Amino acid sequence: MAFDLPDLPYAHDALAGNGMSKETLEFHHDIHHKAYVDNGNKLLSGTEWDGKSMEEIITGTYDSSAVAQSGLFNNISQLWNHNQFWEMMGPGSSAMPGALESALTESFGSVDAFKDAFKAAGAGQFGSGWAWLVKDTEGSLKVTKTENGVNPLCFGQTALLGCDVWEHSYYIDFRNKRPAYLDNFLENLVNWENVASRM
Numbered sequence: 001m002a003f004d005l006p007d008l009p010y011a012h013d014a015l016a017g018n019g020m021s022k023e024t025l026e027f028h029h030d031i032h033h034k035a036y037v038d039n040g041n042k043l044l045s046g047t048e049w050d051g052k053s054m055e056e057i058i059t060g061t062y063d064s065s066a067v068a069q070s071g072l073f074n075n076i077s078q079l080w081n082h083n084q085f086w087e088m089m090g091p092g093s094s095a096m097p098g099a100l101e102s103a104l105t106e107s108f109g110s111v112d113a114f115k116d117a118f119k120a121a122g123a124g125q126f127g128s129g130w131a132w133l134v135k136d137t138e139g140s141l142k143v144t145k146t147e148n149g150v151n152p153l154c155f156g157q158t159a160l161l162g163c164d165v166w167e168h169s170y171y172i173d174f175r176n177k178r179p180a181y182l183d184n185f186l187e188n189l190v191n192w193e194n195v196a197s198r199m
Helices: 022-044 054-061 071-087 098-108 111-124 178-189 192-197
Strands: 129-135 141-147 158-164
Touching (some): 054 071, 071 158, 098 111, 111 141, 111 158
Antiparallel strands (some): 129 158
């Protein structure tokens, strides 16, 4: 069973007024995301994982003891990560639902404290990776970071919000200013209703 590149849930230029240009989406979705789909399908074909869900492949091929993950894991995990990433954003930052605001305040002390922790995780991820807001196995909200394509599924966590901090996600619009990209992501791009729906 081959995976497909999902369409963006909005036009390529829909986020331009919020700090993510049409050019970034053309490169990031149409080239980088598509490469994960194409490479993942090639690596998947004819293996024991063919016909399994993305989630099954990710959790089944992740190796916590490995220095580097397999090509199949990397591509399918990055496919899953990006599928979530586009849905977690939207044209115009949505208002944060009260239930999410309360949960963040309970877990971090305030929404601002959560945002500071999230930005620190993303800025502090050495090299390529992701910053995440997750619900852990006990139901607590936590901020984490992962290297390369590793994601919360690998640790039994639910991904509520993820921000791609690979350079291709921000270099066109923000050059080497990853902290500015993270700040803009939280203030102008996140679809908070989508985040709340994942709780």
